[in-house]
Amino acid sequence: MLHLRAICPVEHTDEVLVALKQHPGVTHVVLLRGAAIEPAGDLVEADVAREATDVVVASLCALGVDRNGGVTLEQIDTALSDAADRAEEAAPGEGADAVVWEELLSRTGEESRLNVTFLSFLIIACLLAAVGVVTNSPITIVGAMVVGPEFGPLAAIAAGMVLRRWDLVRRAAAALAVGFPLAMAITAVAAFAGSFTDLFSRDMVLAAHEVDFVFQVGPFSLIVALLAGAAGMLSMTSAKSAALVGVFISVTTVPAAGYAAVAAVLGEWDICLQSIAQLAVNLVGIVAAATLVLGLRTRRGRARELGRPLTSG
Structure with missing residues (x-):
C-alpha cells in the first residue's frame, strides 16, 4: 500500500473526502482541519492500495489539489490492519502489476x-x-x-x-x-x-x-x-x-x-x-x-x- 497525504484548500476538502471514501481501495482516512500552514489548508491523509493509487491521485488532481495544495505518496512496508486488507482485496487488479504514473x-x-x-x-x-x-x-x-x-x-x-x-x-x-x-x-x-x-x-x-x-x-x-x-x-x-x-x-x-x-x-x-x-x-x-x-x-x-x-x- 501507499500512504497518501494531501494538503487541500478548505473549499475543496469535502470533495476530496468524498473522492477518497467512495473508492473501495482507500482506507485509514484522516482529516486535520486547518493543520496545513504553507500552503494553507486542511490536511487529509489516507492509505491507498497500490492498484487504486493512479485513479485516486487523478481524482485529486482533477480537483486542483496538486496546483493549490499538494499531494505526496510514500511506500508502506508493513500495514497491520483488517481495513487495509479489505481495501487491497477490493481494489481491482494486483498491486505488483499496478503502475503509479505520477x-x-x-x-x-x-x-x-x-x-x-x-x-x-x-x-x-x-x-x-x-x-x-x-x-x-x-x-x-x-x-x-x-x-x-x-x-x-x-x-x-x-x-x-x-x-x-x-x-x-x-x-x-x-x-x-x-x-x-x-x-x-x-x-x-x-x-x-x-x-x-x-x-x-x-x-x-x-x-x-x-x-x-x-x-x-x-x-x-x-x-x-x-x-x-x-x-x-x-x-x-x-x-x-x-x-x-x-x-x-x-x-x-x-x-x-x-x-x-x-x-x-x-x-x-x-x-x-x-x-x-x-x-x-x-x-x-x-x-x-x-x-x-x-x-x-x-x-x-x-x-x-x-x-x-x-x-x-
Missing part, C-alpha cells in the same frame, strides 16, 4: 538529471570497467555494471516517449550525451597515465580474453539489451524494484565505454569501434524494449493523460 514520472524525472552525483557514479563505473579490462577480471566488470547509473536516463527517455513528455526525453538524452563522453575521456586519461607508468601494457590488454565479451557485438548483444530494457521497465513500474540490480548486471553499456577508452589509448581502433558499437546497441535496445513495455502497460491500464509539467523540480 510515481514513475517523479522517479524518472529525478534520475534523468545531469548532476555531479550521476557523473561521479558514471565516471567511477567506467574506471572500474577499465581496471577490469586491463586485469582480465570479469568480476570487476560486473562491479562496474552495478555501479553504472545509466538505466535511470534510459528509462526516462522511454517514459518520455510513451507519455509524450519531450522535456523529459531531452533532459535524459542530455545526461547521457554529456555523461558518457566525459566518463570515457577521464577513463582515457587514466588509462594513458597507467600505460605511461607501465602499470599495464598493450600485450596485457590484448591477452585479456576473459573480457572479450565486452566489445564483441553480435545478435545476443541486442537480445540481452532488449530483455534488460523490458525487465528494467517492468521493475520500475511495479513493486518488484529489486529486479533492477539484475538489469544492471546483464548489460555491458559501462564496460563497453571503459573498454573503448582503453583501446583508444592503446591505438586499437578496431576494438575501440566495436566497443562503441556495443555501447550503442545496448543503449538503443534498452530504450526500445522499455518503451514497448511501457506502451503496452499504458494501453492496458492508464487511467488518464499526464500532460502537466513535472512537479519534482
Whole structure:
C-alpha cells in the first residue's frame, strides 16, 4: 500500500473526502482541519492500495489539489490492519502489476538529471570497467555494471516517449550525451597515465580474453539489451524494484565505454569501434524494449493523460 497525504484548500476538502471514501481501495482516512500552514489548508491523509493509487491521485488532481495544495505518496512496508486488507482485496487488479504514473514520472524525472552525483557514479563505473579490462577480471566488470547509473536516463527517455513528455526525453538524452563522453575521456586519461607508468601494457590488454565479451557485438548483444530494457521497465513500474540490480548486471553499456577508452589509448581502433558499437546497441535496445513495455502497460491500464509539467523540480 501507499500512504497518501494531501494538503487541500478548505473549499475543496469535502470533495476530496468524498473522492477518497467512495473508492473501495482507500482506507485509514484522516482529516486535520486547518493543520496545513504553507500552503494553507486542511490536511487529509489516507492509505491507498497500490492498484487504486493512479485513479485516486487523478481524482485529486482533477480537483486542483496538486496546483493549490499538494499531494505526496510514500511506500508502506508493513500495514497491520483488517481495513487495509479489505481495501487491497477490493481494489481491482494486483498491486505488483499496478503502475503509479505520477510515481514513475517523479522517479524518472529525478534520475534523468545531469548532476555531479550521476557523473561521479558514471565516471567511477567506467574506471572500474577499465581496471577490469586491463586485469582480465570479469568480476570487476560486473562491479562496474552495478555501479553504472545509466538505466535511470534510459528509462526516462522511454517514459518520455510513451507519455509524450519531450522535456523529459531531452533532459535524459542530455545526461547521457554529456555523461558518457566525459566518463570515457577521464577513463582515457587514466588509462594513458597507467600505460605511461607501465602499470599495464598493450600485450596485457590484448591477452585479456576473459573480457572479450565486452566489445564483441553480435545478435545476443541486442537480445540481452532488449530483455534488460523490458525487465528494467517492468521493475520500475511495479513493486518488484529489486529486479533492477539484475538489469544492471546483464548489460555491458559501462564496460563497453571503459573498454573503448582503453583501446583508444592503446591505438586499437578496431576494438575501440566495436566497443562503441556495443555501447550503442545496448543503449538503443534498452530504450526500445522499455518503451514497448511501457506502451503496452499504458494501453492496458492508464487511467488518464499526464500532460502537466513535472512537479519534482
